[in-house]
Amino acid sequence: MKAGGAAMRAGEELPLLEIEITRTLIVAGAIASRDYQDVHHDAELARRKGSPDIFMNILTTNGLVGRYITDHFGPGATLRKVAIRLGAPNYPGDTMVLTGRIEETDGDTATVRVLGANGIGRHVTGTVTVTLPREAGA
Amino acid sequence: MGGRQAQAASPAVVDELGARLKEFEGRAAAVAGTGKDPVNEPMIRHWCEALGDTNPAYTGPNAIAPPTMLQAWTMGGLSGHTGRTQAYDELFDLLDEAGCTSVVATDCEQEYLRPLRPGDEVTFDAVIESVSDRKTTKLGTGYFVTTRMDVRVGQDLVGTHRFRILKYAPARQKQKRQQEEKQARARRPRPVVNRDNAGFWEGVAQHRLLIQRCADCGTLRHPWLPGCNTCGGPDWDTIEASGEGSVYSYVVMHHPPFPAFAPPYAVGLIELAEGVRIVSNVVGVPYDKVRIGLPVRLEFQRYDDDEDAVPLVLPVFRVQEGREGGAG
Structure with a gap:
């Protein structure tokens, strides 16, 4: 377990996580989430719809936000709520840097504000509610 | 369509x-x-x-x-x-x-x-x-x-x-x-990060102001350079600035206007306690209250902190309380 009780303080910043936005990640994420919208795997069709390239689907972003939280708090952490809003798309060749800050804690539950910034802006903003196992949260 | x-x-x-x-x-x-x-x-x-x-x-x-x-x-x-x-x-x-x-x-x-x-x-x-x-x-x-x-x-x-x-x-x-x-016009210009100054910006990202130090003669230098101006030595390490400093000089910019900046504003040359100087913003006082000799302290400020832009973090210098205006 990476995180102990000390990491569960409001105001605590989570270490950042850099995600390389490769074409493979975008396509693999789309297919693993069963999202076959062409804009997530076919650059030519994406361009015809006004997008410069394929871009990451929301399910992959959602999964990466969840991963960012459980990577930090460890396998005993339980995700209760993930709420995200997308902004600047994740295109191939970019890097998304996830940062997080514990907004508030309530017993063994924390609300974490997450930001994923890429080269063109804020890809994702959101909040995650996570419960830690008793020994870590206490 | x-x-x-x-x-x-x-x-x-x-x-x-x-x-x-x-x-x-x-x-x-x-x-x-x-x-x-x-x-x-x-x-x-x-x-x-x-x-x-x-x-x-x-x-x-x-x-x-x-x-x-x-x-x-x-x-x-x-x-x-x-x-x-x-x-x-x-x-x-x-x-x-x-x-x-x-x-x-x-x-x-x-x-x-x-x-x-x-x-x-x-x-x-x-x-x-x-x-x-x-x-x-x-x-x-x-x-x-x-x-x-x-x-x-x-x-x-x-x-x-x-x-x-x-x-x-x-x-x-x-x-x-x-x-x-x-x-793009409305955003602050981004620093040009290259091989010679990457370490400086990595420090800034961690809210640390790093000063280069010549490994041969020990001379501190800023801005970052590949070699020592004093002895020509190519090797270096860094020390972290304490954050204390004072306004060594300044100018007030009125013209020309740049898209992400609203003139008039003061551009300060800050002398750090360690002896090197850095060009930066003086914050905490209006542009016309900046004076030579004002004691300042380092802090890190985020810019373009809105929905659409990647925030930019820069070292700036805040005038120490109770010292603005009258000094110098």
Whole structure:
């Protein structure tokens, strides 16, 4: 377990996580989430719809936000709520840097504000509610 | 598609369309949909591989599915959605006919009531929660459609999933480019990071102001350079600035104006306690109260902290309390 009780303080910043936005990640994420919208795997069709390239689907972003939280708090952490809003798309060749800050804690539950910034802006903003196992949260 | 777009942009047509779209609020979007596959280990593994998620909770005999896979279990895939209502199809047809042919997901709010495990068979019902008024976004003009889905295993509610999409007519490329250029103009210029100064900016990112020190003669230098001005030595290490300093000199910029800066403003040359000088902003006092000799202290400030820009972090110098104006 990476995180102990000390990491569960409001105001605590989570270490950042850099995600390389490769074409493979975008396509693999789309297919693993069963999202076959062409804009997530076919650059030519994406361009015809006004997008410069394929871009990451929301399910992959959602999964990466969840991963960012459980990577930090460890396998005993339980995700209760993930709420995200997308902004600047994740295109191939970019890097998304996830940062997080514990907004508030309530017993063994924390609300974490997450930001994923890429080269063109804020890809994702959101909040995650996570419960830690008793020994870590206490 | 040009003709259809023109239609979407005509207010009379849009008002009528908007009113028709509103009628869909509260109607079912999916009834008794069933997941195409039960929750299963291979799909979990593929998901974890794709996302680089190595959480051991998702493997082994007591594995749970990553909670964020909730929606994945309800996806229709290439063979189409199950349980989707006629109302939902009609809503989409109306939008397509109006030229709003593109879709982008904008929001996803999920609540997980209990973990899903291999073998669980999910069912789902969804309702069209709201359809927005006509909105013009960077992507184009269209409508936000919000649905709310309840996901069940048997009788148990296991999760809820609120999903918002924008269904829109893509903006013309020229408009988009102009918008992007306008935005780019309004942002602060970014530092040029290269091999010689990368260490400085890495320090700034960690809220540390690093000064280069010659490994041969020990002379401190700033800004960062590949070699020592005093002895020519190529090797160096760094020390972290204490953050104390004073205004060594300054200018007030009135002209020319630069897009991300509003003149007049003061540009300070700060002498750090360590002896080197750095060009930076003096904050905490108006531009006309900056004076030579003012004691200042380092802090790190974020710029362009809005929805659309990547925040920029820069070292700035705050005038020490009670010292502004009178000194110098």
